[in-house]
Amino acid sequence: MDIIEKTRELGALIQQDERYLAFVEARKNNEADDELNALITKLGEIQDEYGEAVAGDEELPESEKEKYDKRFRDVYTVVMQNENMLAYQKAKAEIDAMMQYIMQLLSMCVNGADPQTCEVPEQGCTGSCATCGGCG
Numbered sequence: 278m279d280i281i282e283k284t285r286e287l288g289a290l291i292q293q294d295e296r297y298l299a300f301v302e303a304r305k306n307n308e309a310d311d312e313l314n315a316l317i318t319k320l321g322e323i324q325d326e327y328g329e330a331v332a333g334d335e336e337l338p339e340s341e342k343e344k345y346d347k348r349f350r351d352v353y354t355v356v357m358q359n360e361n362m363l364a365y366q367k368a369k370a371e372i373d374a375m376m377q378y379i380m381q382l383l384s385m386c387v388n389g390a391d392p393q394t395c396e397v398p399e400q401g402c403t404g405s406c407a408t409c410g411g412c413g
Contacts, residue, residue, distance in 0.1 A: 287379075296371045303368040306361045316356045323349045
């Protein structure tokens, strides 16, 4: 077997993993949530309106910029509090963590570590990319 074949096998295993299945289900629920999709569309509309407003020759007054910002933040807050979006964010974080672990393990092997015994060191996300080598 070659590397590509093994990679396809790994892909198939990933698609059977409970984290992947939860992610697919959460994504499906987001897509079916009409209220959520309307809010996401509204975010895009606000961004478009702002883009048109700042594209003119005149400088947009700070008070107008703040109005756009507030409208956007208000809708964004509702989006991020949506039950389906919360489930999606959780599922996405879990699948991302799994993929990060797999990529770190592969990287260790490429750098000469024993594939049978190497372990990815546990590290929590501090929120600072400067202290992390994990995301890429």
